Amino acid sequence: MVNILADGMGNASKIYSGKKIKKMIEDLKTKGWTFAYIGTDYDIENFADSITIRHKMYFHKSDSGVSEMFKKEKLAKMKYYKNMAQIKMTEDYYDEDKNNKGNQTN
Secondary structure: OEEEOOOOOOOOOOOOOOOHHHHHHHHHHOOOEEEEEEEOOOOHHHHHHHHHEEEEEEEOOHHHHHHHHHHHHHHHHHHHHHHHHHHOOOOOOOOOOHHOOOOOOO
């Protein structure tokens, strides 16, 4: 899981364009990566959509806004990891024969 936290739209990068970032994100998503975009002071919905990030959150640029954002982000990560653990627990990682032959028992 990758969380991108931005405090404004300004980007002076000479290496990565929006198009290049979008391509990198799309490639990594095919490998099971998950991205979230957290931002303030601009239209984060459209910006996140433009780089194919579906999980997004706006926060108010203030001490209390930042504090609240980190609380929400922590809860979201906990929920994400719990869901991932439940998915992975349904697979039998320790029995290669089962994984290769289906659900046969030895």
